[in-house]
Amino acid sequence: MSSTADRRYHITTFGCQMNKADSERMAGILEGMGFQFTEDPEAADLVLYNTCTIRDNAEQKVYSYIGRQARRKQQNPNLTLVVAGCVAQQEGEALLRRVPELDLVMGPQHANRLSDLLEQVFNGSQVVATEPVHIFEDITKPRRDSKVTAWVNVIYGCNERCTYCVVPSVRGVEQSREPQAIRAEIEELGRQGYTEITLLGQNIDAYGRDIKTTFTDLLYQIHDVPGLERIRFATSHPRYFTERLIRACAELPKVCEHFHIPFQSGDNEILKAMARGYTHEKYRRIIDTLRRYMPDASVTADAIVGFPGETEEQFQNTLKLVDDIAFDQLNTAAYSPRPNTPAALWPDQLSEEIKSDRLQRLNHLVGQKAAERNLRYLGRTEEVLVEDQNPKNPAQVMGRTRSNRLTFFDGNIHDLKGKLVQVAITEARAFSLTGTALVEEVVGNPR
Ligand code: SAH
Ligand code: SF4
Ligand code: F3S
Numbered sequence: 153m154s155s156t157a158d159r160r161y162h163i164t165t166f167g168c169q170m171n172k173a174d175s176e177r178m179a180g181i182l183e184g185m186g187f188q189f190t191e192d193p194e195a196a197d198l199v200l201y202n203t204c205t206i207r208d209n210a211e212q213k214v215y216s217y218i219g220r221q222a223r224r225k226q227q228n229p230n231l232t233l234v235v236a237g238c239v240a241q242q243e244g245e246a247l248l249r250r251v252p253e254l255d256l257v258m259g260p261q262h263a264n265r266l267s268d269l270l271e272q273v274f275n276g277s278q279v280v281a282t283e284p285v286h287i288f289e290d291i292t293k294p295r296r297d298s299k300v301t302a303w304v305n306v307i308y309g310c311n312e313r314c315t316y317c318v319v320p321s322v323r324g325v326e327q328s329r330e331p332q333a334i335r336a337e338i339e340e341l342g343r344q345g346y347t348e349i350t351l352l353g354q355n356i357d358a359y360g361r362d363i364k365t366t367f368t369d370l371l372y373q374i375h376d377v378p379g380l381e382r383i384r385f386a387t388s389h390p391r392y393f394t395e396r397l398i399r400a401c402a403e404l405p406k407v408c409e410h411f412h413i414p415f416q417s418g419d420n421e422i423l424k425a426m427a428r429g430y431t432h433e434k435y436r437r438i439i440d441t442l443r444r445y446m447p448d449a450s451v452t453a454d455a456i457v458g459f460p461g462e463t464e465e466q467f468q469n470t471l472k473l474v475d476d477i478a479f480d481q482l483n484t485a486a487y488s489p490r491p492n493t494p495a496a497l498w499p500d501q502l503s504e505e506i507k508s509d510r511l512q513r514l515n516h517l518v519g520q521k522a523a524e525r526n527l528r529y530l531g532r533t534e535e536v537l538v539e540d541q542n543p544k545n546p547a548q549v550m551g552r553t554r555s556n557r558l559t560f561f562d563g564n565i566h567d568l569k570g571k572l573v574q575v576a577i578t579e580a581r582a583f584s585l586t587g588t589a590l591v592e593e594v595v596g597n598p599r
Contacts, residue, residue, distance in 0.1 A: 161187040162196035166214060167204025169352055169386065170323070171237050173303040174263040175202045178236065179295035181266045189295070193221065198232040203239035205318055207488035214239050222253040232256075232273060236263065241322040242491060244282040257282065261308070261324055264288050284324050289333055300539050300570045302346045306334055306370065307353035307360075312389065314416075315427050315495040316459065316487060319354055326355070328363045331373050342379030347570055348537055351385040357392035368400045375404050381572060382406055382537065382554065387454075388413040391429040393438050402445040409446045410480075410556040413438065414454035418473030419466040422459050425495070432473055439477055448528075450480040450555035457514055458487045458507030461500040467510050474517055478525050480555065481583060482518045486511045523582040526557070533590060534559065536575045541565040558584040 161182045165175040178200065179189065193199050199221050203214040218235060225231045234256040235247060241259030248254055255273045259282040262269065272279050287308050296302055309324040310317075338349060351370075353359055359367040367385075375383070383406045390413055401407045413435075417423050420431045442449055455470060474482065486507035489496035534553040542548035542560050549563045551573070561575050579586040 159197040160190040161198040162193040163200045165202045171202050176294040176296050177292050178266050180293045200234040203237040205238045205242050222251050225253040238322040261285050301348040302341050304349050306351045310354040318490045321492045328360050338377045342377045348382035355389045368397045371400050384408050386412045390435050398445050408554040409449040412452045416456050419469035452481040454483045456487050457510040458502045460498040478521050484514050519582050526580040529577045529580050533576050536573050538568040560586045
């Protein structure tokens with residue numbers, strides 16, 4: 153294998169938190185091989201794109217990035233070009249035909265094998281690794297982007313068959329990690345000074361069903377890890393979100409009161425056509441139960457507008473759900489037909505005009521509701537975990553409340569990074585807050 157000692161790598165990550173976590177592991181592997189990180193893809197000897205194909209525009213964006221590097225490679229044949237992630241898995245060999253300059257096309261299940269795969273590349277092969285495999289335990293040391301909050305995968309893949317979604321075909325079947333391995337990773341994070349973790353899975357409530365345990369049990373098993381102050385998790389599926397889990401979240405003080413539970417549509421017929429396995433009534437009951445146990449819990453979700461056959465009336469049911477539930481935030485998207493999904497083949501596709509009109513109307517309502525809901529923070533004191541400087545104002549730092557609200561306040565990042573600070577909230581916008589740090593008064597000890 154050629155020497156990598158003075159070689160530089162660049163990774164750009166598209167898509168969800170799963171991809172971000174995979175990229176951190178792949179970066180760790182590359183550094184273990186002696187590569188140095190560079191922000192600038194043009195200065196790199198190895199460029200890796202970790203790609204997303206959830207909607208067509210996500211996929212097209214990837215192609216424009218790859219195209220630029222493929223042209224660079226024509227001038228510089230020593231450049232190593234890697235496409236990882238979900239586009240790689242979906243396209244496989246076809247991607248090599250489309251972009252012959254690529255050295256390695258690797259699906260998400262192969263992320264931990266990057267070093268072996270690159271060895272084959274450096275020995276002169278063009279490699280495609282997309283066959284389904286059992287994901288090897290993470291013996292790798294991720295290069296984590298943050299020193300304050302960390303991702304921890306708990307379950308890979310997805311066994312659902314939502315009729316619009318590419319994820320099961322690109323991420324494969326569910327594979328839960330062993331609780332002991334998860335705990336060991338979190339203990340190590342605690343030793344390294346991490347305060348917050350986010351447990352990750354496409355359908356995290358399904359954790360454990362392949363290894364005879366449950367996600368609720370996992371929360372109890374990891375809760376007392378020393379150093380850890382906050383536990384988050386995503387994404388929840390309404391089909392598996394149980395009262396037992398809600399009770400655990402209410403009982404366990406480190407579990408933050410923020411829940412991301414996508415509903416996708418507020419109409420029962422559309423939910424059925426999506427094969428989501430619940431009704432809007434069941435979804436509402438879950439949120440009611442959640443708010444009964446944790447009245448102030450923040451609730452976010454994902455929704456799709458313009459699913460095939462969606463009538464104006466059915467879309468109104470989505471607006472009604474959003475109006476009734478008052479989400480703290482909602483990720484919205486216009487339906488995008490995807491390869492190898494049933495709904496893409498249905499005849500009753502809606503026009504782009506209808507989809508974008510519905511998207512705009514939904515977004516307008518979401519902004520209004522989120523702003524109203526954020527007003528409840530005014531005058532309150534919130535615990536903020538400081539993550540970084542405010543990129544728009546260096547005199548301020550930014551972090552998140554337990555409910556995951558982005559919050560800004562005056563302060564010096566060098567003193568405050570990674571600290572939990574009590575902040576009096578003075579301003580509330582739709583998606584962020586501003587406040588003032590409370591300085592502890594020294595009672596009874598005047599100086
Ligand atoms: N596992 C999660 C979400 C995974 S994908 C869940 O079950 O909710 C993230 C979001 O992308 C989805 O919640 C959905 O709102 C959106 N999405 C997925 N496929 C889509 C498609 N074909 N068109 C538009 N949005 C889509
Ligand atoms: Fe896609 Fe449905 Fe699985 Fe979520 S639960 S990843 S939307 S198939
Ligand atoms: Fe995209 Fe793959 Fe995540 S398609 S949303 S990167 S699972």
